[in-house]
Amino acid sequence: MTDTTDMPATGPWRQRWRGSGFEAAKRILFLSFLILAMMIPLGMVEGVVQERSARKMEVGAEVGEQWGPVQAVSGPVLVIPYDELEMRPNSDGTQALTRTRHFATFLPAETKIDAATKVEKRHKSIYEVLVYGAAIKMSGRFDAPDFARWNIPEAQVHWDEASLALLLPGARALLSIDLTVDGKGLAVDAGLLPQHPRGQGLRADLKLVAAKPIDFTIDLTLNGRDQLSLWPLGGQSEIAIASDWPHPNFIGSPLPKEREIRKDGFSGHWSINHLATGIPLAWRDGEFSLDTGVLNVVGVALTEPGDVHQQTDRIVKYGMLVVALTFGTIFVMGLLKRDRVHLVQYLLIGAAIALFYLLLLSLAEQMPFGFAYLIASLVDIAIVAIYAGATIRRAVGLLTGIVLAALHGYMYVLLQMESYALLSGTIGLLVILILTMVATRKVDWYAIGDEPGLVPVKTD
Known part of the structure; x- marks a missing residue:
């Protein structure tokens, strides 16, 4: 007969029950859906950038009518x-x-x-x-x-x-x-x-x-x-x-x-x-x-060379990468620390990232682009890090802030490059992929969602 009462999960005939990996797949699909959903606000921000750029061209034509x-x-x-x-x-x-x-x-x-x-x-x-x-x-x-x-x-x-x-x-x-x-x-x-x-x-x-x-x-x-x-x-x-x-x-x-x-x-x-x-x-x-x-x-x-609309438009095109890496950092930390992050928390953090580009554009139209980028980056990093630390875990907030700061700094460096922008961007993505592999090398994807406790065992 088979007994499933409280018995230790050890012994030659005893094995722990493990899930089929459905929980891991579900979480990854959920994360992918959130990242794709962020294309909507990022697309709206890109539309604002293009609208402001078109308005600048209209102003240039108006000045041309008056000057030459x-x-x-x-x-x-x-x-x-x-x-x-x-x-x-x-x-x-x-x-x-x-x-x-x-x-x-x-x-x-x-x-x-x-x-x-x-x-x-x-x-x-x-x-x-x-x-x-x-x-x-x-x-x-x-x-x-x-x-x-x-x-x-x-x-x-x-x-x-x-x-x-x-x-x-x-x-x-x-x-x-x-x-x-x-x-x-x-x-x-x-x-x-x-x-x-x-x-x-x-x-x-x-x-x-x-x-x-x-x-x-x-x-x-x-x-x-x-x-x-x-x-x-x-x-x-x-x-x-x-x-x-x-x-x-x-x-x-x-x-x-x-x-x-x-x-x-x-x-x-x-x-x-x-x-x-x-x-x-x-x-x-x-x-x-x-x-x-x-x-x-x-x-x-x-x-x-310092046209704010061209530079902001280039930065917005990297928005999906910033969102994916920020969400990915929170996701991996959640796996390692066994934290669960709610949909609303992801959405609020994503909204803060999207507003970074809008803040950058509005500031860059009033001051030099470098200062505008620095201010907008500091505001974005502070909001995301403090919120993640307060609602998820302090370590998550700290690491997310570090990752976001590194991304903003790296994006700014790419802006200054012309001939080597593609090469530098590809190398950066490769480094990020390697770091992700290292961070998740010990994660048992089949065990995600399992809770330690009573498990069925086989007895004579």
């Missing part, structure tokens, strides 16, 4: 009208000579552009926008316009109706311009005509007498924001940009041939041949269209 837009400037383009003669039949069977107006476009053989910008910070509400004032000096030379390549006699060319066109979409922020051709100043008018390249810009009438080389200089000053771009139009374009802003992002293709970045500013130099741009030096209407929407540009964007 993103600027792009080209060198001059020479446009000369000419007539094509053609015999056409009349209704009575006779033929008459007709003239059709066409236009030929020429680019400079050489163009040199020197641009210097002075960057300022403009504030609107709590947002900061980078703007600049630019002084641009252009010089170069047109070869003598050659109509012989198209078998057009010079007598059919309207030299006195020639004009220069300058592509400048942000002309409304132009402060001054001085155009000189062969040592003679020309009057500049607003807007481009249908025969000019498509886009917005300025023009000047150029009354030529015959085919000859043309030397030009253009000095202009304008306001802009965020970036300055230049279109390399010409046989050989030498472009130089200098600024007092130490955080450039060189844009377009190709990248500068030479560049120098200093604490007090930067400089860059491009040398571009028209063969690399795919733009011919001369064409007639219908043969080629100079469309600013598809032209390659070179230039520089003014980046702001």
Whole structure:
């Protein structure tokens, strides 16, 4: 017979009853559900960050409307009208000579552009926008316009109706311009005509007498924001940009041939041949269209390395990792100390972690990001550690606070990295996994939920 009365759980025929591990699986599934549920508040915080970032972009556009837009400037383009003669039949069977107006476009053989910008910070509400004032000096030379390549006699060319066109979409922020051709100043008018390249810009009438080389200089000053771009139009374009802003992002293709970045500013130099741009030096209407929407540009964007919204957004993306490791620390300590943590305790600790990111964003908009991160981290660590110590166990609160402090410190270090962020993050996760394995190496997962006491034994 079998007796299950009080008997010691020892002896060759006596074995302790153990669970099948269902309790461990249930706790782990419960923990996984809680971690996934935290995606909801973290997603809401990320939405707030993106909303504030979008608002900053709107403010930047508003300031741009008042100060100056993103600027792009080209060198001059020479446009000369000419007539094509053609015999056409009349209704009575006779033929008459007709003239059709066409236009030929020429680019400079050489163009040199020197641009210097002075960057300022403009504030609107709590947002900061980078703007600049630019002084641009252009010089170069047109070869003598050659109509012989198209078998057009010079007598059919309207030299006195020639004009220069300058592509400048942000002309409304132009402060001054001085155009000189062969040592003679020309009057500049607003807007481009249908025969000019498509886009917005300025023009000047150029009354030529015959085919000859043309030397030009253009000095202009304008306001802009965020970036300055230049279109390399010409046989050989030498472009130089200098600024007092130490955080450039060189844009377009190709990248500068030479560049120098200093604490007090930067400089860059491009040398571009028209063969690399795919733009011919001369064409007639219908043969080629100079469309600013598809032209390659070179230039520089003014980046702001301490942008609080970008950094906060990067930190929020690590939120699930912070939640998982914090909950995991409490879970493992509960296994080792045989503590049971209620759903409400997990949720309150998770809410404190989610509010850390919201507190960080609100503080970073008012002060330097480093100080904001330090204050928000200290508040978050204190809340979680004190609450866990008071409601679960003092050792749990202490260890959770240490883990959370290490995570916040590690996340901040990752923020400062660019090239090695992925490598450092992967190594960090590997170290965390190893520490978790070490901490749980003696946990009997099948015995979780069992209580020592009476167990069934087998007797004769």
